[in-house]
Amino acid sequence: MENIVERLLSGDRRALARMVTLIENEVPAARRYLAELHRYAGKAHIVGVTGAPGAGKSTLVTHLVRELRRRDAKVGVIAIDPTSPFTGGAILGDRIRMMELSGDPKVFIRSMASRGNLGGLAASTRDVVRALDAAGYDPIIIETVGTGQAEVEVMRTAQTVLVTSAPGMGDDVQAIKAGILEIADIFAVTKADKPGADQTVAELAMLLSLDPMRRLHDKSQPYWRIPVLKTAAIKDQGITQVVDAIKEHHDYLVKSGMLAHRAQRQVRSEVQALILNSVVNALKARTTEDEWQKLVDDITTRERDPYSVASELQERIGLRQDP
Amino acid sequence: MADTRPIRVLVAKPGLDGHDRGAKVIARALRDAGMEVIYTGIRQTPEMIVEAAIQEDVDAILMSILSGAHMALFPKVMELLKKEGVDDILVAAGGILPDEDIPAIKEMGIKGCFGPGTSTDEIIEFVRNNIQADRLKTEV
Numbered sequence: 001m002e003n004i005v006e007r008l009l010s011g012d013r014r015a016l017a018r019m020v021t022l023i024e025n026e027v028p029a030a031r032r033y034l035a036e037l038h039r040y041a042g043k044a045h046i047v048g049v050t051g052a053p054g055a056g057k058s059t060l061v062t063h064l065v066r067e068l069r070r071r072d073a074k075v076g077v078i079a080i081d082p083t084s085p086f087t088g089g090a091i092l093g094d095r096i097r098m099m100e101l102s103g104d105p106k107v108f109i110r111s112m113a114s115r116g117n118l119g120g121l122a123a124s125t126r127d128v129v130r131a132l133d134a135a136g137y138d139p140i141i142i143e144t145v146g147t148g149q150a151e152v153e154v155m156r157t158a159q160t161v162l163v164t165s166a167p168g169m170g171d172d173v174q175a176i177k178a179g180i181l182e183i184a185d186i187f188a189v190t191k192a193d194k195p196g197a198d199q200t201v202a203e204l205a206m207l208l209s210l211d212p213m214r215r216l217h218d219k220s221q222p223y224w225r226i227p228v229l230k231t232a233a234i235k236d237q238g239i240t241q242v243v244d245a246i247k248e249h250h251d252y253l254v255k256s257g258m259l260a261h262r263a264q265r266q267v268r269s270e271v272q273a274l275i276l277n278s279v280v281n282a283l284k285a286r287t288t289e290d291e292w293q294k295l296v297d298d299i300t301t302r303e304r305d306p307y308s309v310a311s312e313l314q315e316r317i318g319l320r321q322d323p
Numbered sequence: 324m325a326d327t328r329p330i331r332v333l334v335a336k337p338g339l340d341g342h343d344r345g346a347k348v349i350a351r352a353l354r355d356a357g358m359e360v361i362y363t364g365i366r367q368t369p370e371m372i373v374e375a376a377i378q379e380d381v382d383a384i385l386m387s388i389l390s391g392a393h394m395a396l397f398p399k400v401m402e403l404l405k406k407e408g409v410d411d412i413l414v415a416a417g418g419i420l421p422d423e424d425i426p427a428i429k430e431m432g433i434k435g436c437f438g439p440g441t442s443t444d445e446i447i448e449f450v451r452n453n454i455q456a457d458r459l460k461t462e463v
Contacts, residue, residue: 013377013378014377014380014407014408014409017377017378017379017380018380020380021331021380024328025328083359084354084355087354087355087356087357088329088357089329089353089354089355089356089357089358089359089360090329090354090359090360091350091351091354091360091362092359092360092361092362092379093362093364095361095362095363095364095375095379096362096363096364099363099364099367099371099375102370102371102374102375102378103368103370103371103374108378109375109378110378110379111359111361111379113329113359115329
């Protein structure tokens with residue numbers, strides 16, 4: 001295990017698989033390994049694929065990977081499925097549709113359980129992306145859990161967000177709601193061989209036509225016109241167009257400077273998250289469950305208030321009071 | 324994270340039979356026991372199973388087979404695992420496995436054989452007790 005980082009960098013997929021396990025379980029050593037890997041990452045185009053359960057995300061991803069392989073890319077896939085809030089268990093079933101990709105040494109697929117994280121990803125998804133990135137996979141496709149309207153976390157990790165929408169899943173009022181439909185860089189209307197696909201395309205196009213930036217953007221600057229594409233994966237229709245659009249979006253991000261801008265924003269939130277995590281861990285190490293129970297009881301019975309309790313615990317872990 | 328993490332199990336159906344109700348019942352029971360179950364579905368080749376087990380870094384592989392092809396497919400899976408240098412994954416099998424084949428199956432390194440009528444609790448306990456303990460440690 002000593003040089004797991006070197007083995008990963010040299011293309012050993014068992015080392016990569018074990019690294020993902022260490023990251024996912026927040027093993028202390030993982031942070032050290034990730035620090036080493038950081039230097040080698042940053043090359044991959046990170047593509048998020050999101051949409052409602054059953055919208056066809058896994059199927060679309062499978063076909064995208066197949067097309068990307070035709071173009072000789074080495075592709076990483078991270079597929080996230082939900083963890084049961086009751087038992088902590090999970091059924092990770094995205095591989096069912098991706099099995100035809102198994103056995104190709106230039107495709108690495110990893111299923112992750114959301115483990116209580118609510119934004120559509122697992123908490124450690126970004127770090128797993130870093131490991132795949134350092135191992136030379138590019139692009140890396142993140143398939144989120146089946147999402148509703150508010151799981152927009154993928155936009156903070158992915159550079160290009162593909163939102164899938166199947167025909168017959170809602171009227172045009174759904175389309176003007178905030179949330180998931182707002183984060184799309186590309187729309188894919190899946191199952192386009194089914195009735196209603198054209199209507200879904202028309203509704204999405206209507207939504208996009210209302211975007212004020214369409215008219216107001218600085219004409220001298222590159223502008224990304226969000227495409228609405230139809231796919232019928234079982235008939236292998238529309239797949240090359242989606243892969244082309246993903247590539248074009250990446251070119252746009254580079255040209256417009258958005259890629260660098262987004263990367264900077266992500267780094268900020270990442271460092272903040274790491275600090276927050278350390279604070280929570282430090283707190284756990286310096287408190288006992290009994291003590292917590294006592295404090296919680298005192299607060300619920302109004303003996304004490306949450307603010308002074310927080311101040312007291314903050315001091316204990318060496319965090320100075322707010323001025 | 325605590326010093327334990329969820330156990331990861333691959334549930335696969337090697338070969339050509341299309342009946343996966345049993346495999347789904349097992350997958351669901353393991354999920355309800357707090358495990359993360361990678362369910363790959365039917366018609367898996369030994370190559371697919373081994374590749375998925377490696378990429379997913381699972382603790383155990385459970386194979387369900389009803390077609391009678393177990394004496395052809397199980398040795399292939401075990402051989403491929405060996406070829407890849409994988410020696411820390413628990414392998415067990417279920418389905419229609421004739422009694423006279425069971426010694427040979429165990430000889431291949433498949434630790435458990437579970438026929439029709441096995442309780443899901445028995446399988447859960449088997450997985451918990453037989454996965455390699457050091458795989459669950461969070462420190463390398």
